[in-house]
Amino acid sequence: MSPNDRSNTASDSRERTRAEVLAAIRAEPEIARIDLAVRTGVSPATITAITQEMIRAGLIEEVASEAGRSGGRGRPRVSLKLRGAAHLIAGIKVSFRTLSIVLIDFEGKMLAEDTRPLSAPRLSPEGLLTDIRHLLADATARIGRSTADISGLGIGLAGTIDAVSGFVHWSPSLTERNVHLRDMFEAALPMPVFIDNDANLVAKAEQLFGEAKDVRDFIVVTIEQGVGMGIVINGEIFRGTRGCGAEFGHTKVHLDGALCRCGQRGCLEAYVADYALLREADISLPVNPGLPPERRLATLFEAARRGDPTARSITQRASRMFAMGLANLVNIFDPSLLILSGERMSHDFLYSDEVLAAMHDAVVQVDAPPPEVKIHKWGDQMWARGAAAFAVEGVSEIAVRRLAQNV
Amino acid sequence: MSPNDRSNTASDSRERTRAEVLAAIRAEPEIARIDLAVRTGVSPATITAITQEMIRAGLIEEVASEAGRSGGRGRPRVSLKLRGAAHLIAGIKVSFRTLSIVLIDFEGKMLAEDTRPLSAPRLSPEGLLTDIRHLLADATARIGRSTADISGLGIGLAGTIDAVSGFVHWSPSLTERNVHLRDMFEAALPMPVFIDNDANLVAKAEQLFGEAKDVRDFIVVTIEQGVGMGIVINGEIFRGTRGCGAEFGHTKVHLDGALCRCGQRGCLEAYVADYALLREADISLPVNPGLPPERRLATLFEAARRGDPTARSITQRASRMFAMGLANLVNIFDPSLLILSGERMSHDFLYSDEVLAAMHDAVVQVDAPPPEVKIHKWGDQMWARGAAAFAVEGVSEIAVRRLAQNV
Numbered sequence: 001m002s003p004n005d006r007s008n009t010a011s012d013s014r015e016r017t018r019a020e021v022l023a024a025i026r027a028e029p030e031i032a033r034i035d036l037a038v039r040t041g042v043s044p045a046t047i048t049a050i051t052q053e054m055i056r057a058g059l060i061e062e063v064a065s066e067a068g069r070s071g072g073r074g075r076p077r078v079s080l081k082l083r084g085a086a087h088l089i090a091g092i093k094v095s096f097r098t099l100s101i102v103l104i105d106f107e108g109k110m111l112a113e114d115t116r117p118l119s120a121p122r123l124s125p126e127g128l129l130t131d132i133r134h135l136l137a138d139a140t141a142r143i144g145r146s147t148a149d150i151s152g153l154g155i156g157l158a159g160t161i162d163a164v165s166g167f168v169h170w171s172p173s174l175t176e177r178n179v180h181l182r183d184m185f186e187a188a189l190p191m192p193v194f195i196d197n198d199a200n201l202v203a204k205a206e207q208l209f210g211e212a213k214d215v216r217d218f219i220v221v222t223i224e225q226g227v228g229m230g231i232v233i234n235g236e237i238f239r240g241t242r243g244c245g246a247e248f249g250h251t252k253v254h255l256d257g258a259l260c261r262c263g264q265r266g267c268l269e270a271y272v273a274d275y276a277l278l279r280e281a282d283i284s285l286p287v288n289p290g291l292p293p294e295r296r297l298a299t300l301f302e303a304a305r306r307g308d309p310t311a312r313s314i315t316q317r318a319s320r321m322f323a324m325g326l327a328n329l330v331n332i333f334d335p336s337l338l339i340l341s342g343e344r345m346s347h348d349f350l351y352s353d354e355v356l357a358a359m360h361d362a363v364v365q366v367d368a369p370p371p372e373v374k375i376h377k378w379g380d381q382m383w384a385r386g387a388a389a390f391a392v393e394g395v396s397e398i399a400v401r402r403l404a405q406n407v
Numbered sequence: 408m409s410p411n412d413r414s415n416t417a418s419d420s421r422e423r424t425r426a427e428v429l430a431a432i433r434a435e436p437e438i439a440r441i442d443l444a445v446r447t448g449v450s451p452a453t454i455t456a457i458t459q460e461m462i463r464a465g466l467i468e469e470v471a472s473e474a475g476r477s478g479g480r481g482r483p484r485v486s487l488k489l490r491g492a493a494h495l496i497a498g499i500k501v502s503f504r505t506l507s508i509v510l511i512d513f514e515g516k517m518l519a520e521d522t523r524p525l526s527a528p529r530l531s532p533e534g535l536l537t538d539i540r541h542l543l544a545d546a547t548a549r550i551g552r553s554t555a556d557i558s559g560l561g562i563g564l565a566g567t568i569d570a571v572s573g574f575v576h577w578s579p580s581l582t583e584r585n586v587h588l589r590d591m592f593e594a595a596l597p598m599p600v601f602i603d604n605d606a607n608l609v610a611k612a613e614q615l616f617g618e619a620k621d622v623r624d625f626i627v628v629t630i631e632q633g634v635g636m637g638i639v640i641n642g643e644i645f646r647g648t649r650g651c652g653a654e655f656g657h658t659k660v661h662l663d664g665a666l667c668r669c670g671q672r673g674c675l676e677a678y679v680a681d682y683a684l685l686r687e688a689d690i691s692l693p694v695n696p697g698l699p700p701e702r703r704l705a706t707l708f709e710a711a712r713r714g715d716p717t718a719r720s721i722t723q724r725a726s727r728m729f730a731m732g733l734a735n736l737v738n739i740f741d742p743s744l745l746i747l748s749g750e751r752m753s754h755d756f757l758y759s760d761e762v763l764a765a766m767h768d769a770v771v772q773v774d775a776p777p778p779e780v781k782i783h784k785w786g787d788q789m790w791a792r793g794a795a796a797f798a799v800e801g802v803s804e805i806a807v808r809r810l811a812q813n814v
Contacts, residue, residue, distance in 0.1 A: 013448035041420035160773055169773040178774050217648055229739075233640055240741025241624055241778070247738040247771045252731045254661065264769060266731075324659045324673070331654040332636075332739065334647025362671060364654045366567055366576040367585055371648070 015404035017042055021050050022059070022396050030063055030079040051080055053403050059086050059106075059396075082107045087151035087395050090139070090191075091388025092132060093198060093380045094157040094173045096121055096225050099131055100380035101139050103150075104388045106395075108208075112143050113381055122172070125179050129188055136189075150191045152398075154391030155181075156198035156383055158226060162243030163196040169244065172225070194394040198222070198383055199246065200237050202341055203230025205386030211339050211374045218337040219329055221248060223350055227269050227325075231333070248329065249273075253321050271321040272350060280314045304349070315349040323355045327362035330371055341376045351375050422811035424449055428457050429466070429803050437470055437486040458487055460810050466493050466513075466803075489514045494558035494802050497546070497598075498795025499539060500605060500787045501564040501580045503528055503632050506538055507787035508546050510557075511795045513802075515615075519550050520788055529579070532586050536595055543596075557598045559805075561798030562588075563605035563790055565633065569650030570603040576651065579632070601801040605629070605790055606653065607644050609748055610637025612793030618746050618781045625744040626736055628655060630757055633676050634732075638740070655736065656680075660728050678728040679757060687721045711756070722756040730762045734769035737778055748783045758782050 020040045025031055033051060037044040054060045065079035084107035093100045095118070103112040119131055132155070136147045159171030166182020168174060174181075185193040203220045206212040212220075216235050222228040227249035231238040239245060249269040250262055257266030261275065270276050274293055281300045285308075288296070303311035330338065340351045349355070360370055427447045432438055440458060444451045461467045472486035491514035500507045502525070510519040526538055539562070543554045566578030573589020575581060581588075592600040610627045613619040619627075623642050629635040634656035638645040646652060656676040657669055664673030668682065677683050681700055688707045692715075695703070710718035737745065747758045756762070767777050 013445065016448055038420065041423055160771060169775065231739075233645060234643075236641075238640060241743040242741055242773070242775045244771060244773055244775065245739055245741030247741075250771045251735040251738050252660075252769055255727055255731055262771065266769075320662055324662055328658040328735070329739075331658050332638075332652060332736075334649055334652030334654075336648040362659055362673075364567060364651060364657045364669065366649070366651055368576065368649045368651065 015401055017046070018050055018054075018400045018403050019397065021047065022054065022400055025054075025060055025080055026082055026392075026396065028081075030065055030081040032065065032077050032079045036080070050403075055080075057399065057403060058083060059399055084109055087392075088140075088145060088149050089152050089154070089388050089391045089395060090136060090150050091154045091201075091384045091386065091391060092135065092156070093201070093383035093387055094118070094128065094155065095380055095383075096172075098380060099135055100384040101135050102381060102384040102388050103139055103143065103145075104385070104392075106151075106392065108389070108392070110385075112139050113384070114139050114142075115380060118173075122175050124175050125181055125184055128174065129185060132185075133189070148190050152192050152194065152391035152395035153185075153189065154194045154196070154201070154387035154389070154394070155185075156196055156201035156387040156390075158198050158224070158228065160244050160247070161195060161197045163194070163200065163239060164243060166193070166195045167243070168195070192391075192394060192398060194387075194391050196237075196387070196390055197228070197230075197243075197246070198386075199228030199230040200239070201230075201386030201390055202228075202383055203232050203237055203386075204389050205382050206230075206339055206341065206376070207232060207235075208389050209385065210341075210378075210382070211376050212337060215337050217333070217335050218339060219333055219335045220339045220341050221326065221329070222342040223272075223340065224342050226273055229329075248325065251325060251328065253325055268321060268325045272318045277314055277318060281311070284310050285314075301349070319349050319352065319355045320358060322350050323358035324362055326355075326359045330359070330363045335371050338371050338373045339376050340373065341378065422808055424453070425457055425461075425807045425810055426804065428454065429461065429807055432461075432467055432487055433489055433799075433803065435488075437472055437488040439472065439484055439486045443487070457810075460813075464806065464810060465490060466806055491516055494799075495547075495552060495556050496559050496561070496795050496798045496802060497543060497557050498561045498608075498791045498793065498798060499542065499563070500608070500790035500794055501525070501535065501562065502787055502790075503579075505787060506542050507791040508542050509788060509791040509795050510546055510550065510552075511792070511799070513558075513799065515796070515799070517792075519546050520791070521546050521549075522787060525580075529582050531582050532588060532591055535581065536592060539592075540596070555597050559599050559601065559798035559802035560592075560596065561601045561603070561608070561794035561796070561801070562592075563603055563608035563794040563797075565605050565631070565635065567651050567654070568602060568604045570601070570607065570646060571650060573600070573602045574650070575602070599798075599801060599805060601794075601798050603644075603794070603797055604635070604637075604650075604653070605794075606635030606637040607646070608637075608793030608797055609635075609790055610639050610644055610793075611796050612789050613637075613746055613748065613783070614639060614642075615796050616792065617748075617785075617789070618783050619744055622744050624740070624742050625746060626740055626742045627746045627748050628733065628736070629749040630679075630747065631749050633680055636736075655732065658732060658735065660732055675728060675732045679725045684721060684725060688718070691717050692721075708756070726756050726759065726762045727765060729757050730765035731769055733762075733766045737766070737770045742778050745778050745780045746783050747780065748785065 024039045033047050037047045060080050061083040062078050063081055065077045084105035087106040089104050091102045098115050099118055100115040140146050157171050157173050160169040168179045168181045170177050182193050182195045199222045202222050212218045218232050220230040229246040229248035231246050250267045252266040253268050254266040258270040260267035260270035300311055304315045431446045440454050444454045467487050468490040469485050470488055472484045491512035494513040496511050498509045505522050507522040547553050564578050564580050567576040575586045575588045577584050589600050589602045606629045609629050619625045625639050627637040636653040636655035638653050657674045659673040660675050661673040665677040667674035667677035707718055711722045
């Protein structure tokens, strides 16, 4: 090991300690130095030194804590918290037809939010950049700031995305494959950019402000145009080796089964996605193919509710395939919590009591309670908040790296 | 937080630091104190104190290291390594018809191995204990030791097992469900006992002495009587919340499909296990049902090789279902390495080139190399070594807890 290697490794170790300390501060509204030492296993002397650096760098601040006073006597204990004003953070969710944005401060306080139409459902990377540029300018202007004030931008979009390298293997929102989207956006925008699969960002949002607070292992299945999945193991998003994991919608539920938009056969999506339902409805139901998809779907669901046998056969097959797919996830991950999440869960055929009962029946039977299932309908703003939370982590990492290198 | 809570947490933190240090020593044949400090991020002063404790406790020892000498000059650097004589460890694999044992020292050096018949394929917990007692007594006697000298016993068996609590929800080797097997064995034997699903122990063996050294994320699929899976994420075995995850053999590959021994329909095992193949062969092939299963299977495989259309149809369906199941694992986990492992992989219909090609075709297509697939045929001794390695970790944990409490 050369002296150079060693000093890099020592700097890595300093960085890791600082990252743990900042993460522990971020995890609580406020925390005393002594609790920080206990929580992180770092010595109180080191905690004092590191937090002093962070205060000087403007990342955190001291607050007088009421919690530390025992029985109202004694002087108030001093705690630490993130300094909201340290950074302005933006999170954007790219949907099928819309872009949603939130602006938050470093503490996570919401400063602004907006949703507007995309200029087209599928865009070139340059086209998406233009839409995002306008959205950033307008959203920051509304709070008297500018794009240049943003310290970090998180972006979530559907597709197969390597979040570590910011590389988009494929996304339904883009006309091109294999795009170094983060590098391209960072070259054109004044702040660091963090890109991830949107279902991963939903998982992050569920963990930070949703149904999965303090849950270490959980799975989020998102239902939108397609079926997405976010996996959290030991508190961290699991991404696979190439950033290509969690492709729940393209797990196969039938050998040589229905044709999927991905070109393969038997994918779960080919049974439960909107296009899969419409493909069947178009065969045998009197649904006008000239109408927009939403109208045709509404007609199908209405017919199923009325008891039309063909319509019921269509939605029931989708329900049963979805239940089988969910059961497979439970059989593999044995999570404590499974969240079905997304804006477009307006039709309950994918999460009705029957679906959940069918799922339970297909899980390996042991004399222990099955995982809890939560249904969480929410809109694009929550996905954007997940993207912003991802950017907060990224900006924290950059700040911590700077601190560790300056020691 | 009461003062008591705080002191427990501080002891936890001491324990965690010591566990990291011992794990770092275990990971290398030998390691210098300064490298240990760099590797763990623990200060050199603390490393000196902790390693001194461990030397006093007899867990590790100093060795003169040649590696530290630059150009042959200077005095040899002192390194640390595990002390082999510190503990005698046993690992046992419970198979369908046999028990295999290895005895190793604390460094992992093999001292003895043996395999003998189980008194019956399915036993009461007491019956299994009796068989294990005899095996331990005989194996230790052969190296001039006794059962009382064993510091830890690891046991791997098939089934749904919560390794953390040592609770067996269900195992094909036991006549009873819901057995606190570890507690029962520990009450009857003089050493701590560690029990896990056998496929998890294969994963541990692959990680320590097999095909997955230095691989952080990989999956092992085992093919024996049934289909097992071990998942390693970030270097750790992933067990799920209740210890009921990784049930690959009971993921469903066909809605309302073939009946499985578990009572459910469409499980992967119901298409690829021996009983599934024989069920089909018995319908239409001239295979004498009076013969033992191995002979009937051999006849089926021979007929398929000869090109008999029915026999080929039977094995090919199994191949294709297995390929689809493997593809689903890759789509979900995106591992860098997939190992197909086990003693009974004598017939290649589950891992032929065609199977692997079919798997690749059913994986989400990106312009990045697919995971590496390794075929690793090995016998029960390697499973037993995995069980022993699990016990080494358990014994290390106990030793570290003692050290941390005595500080």
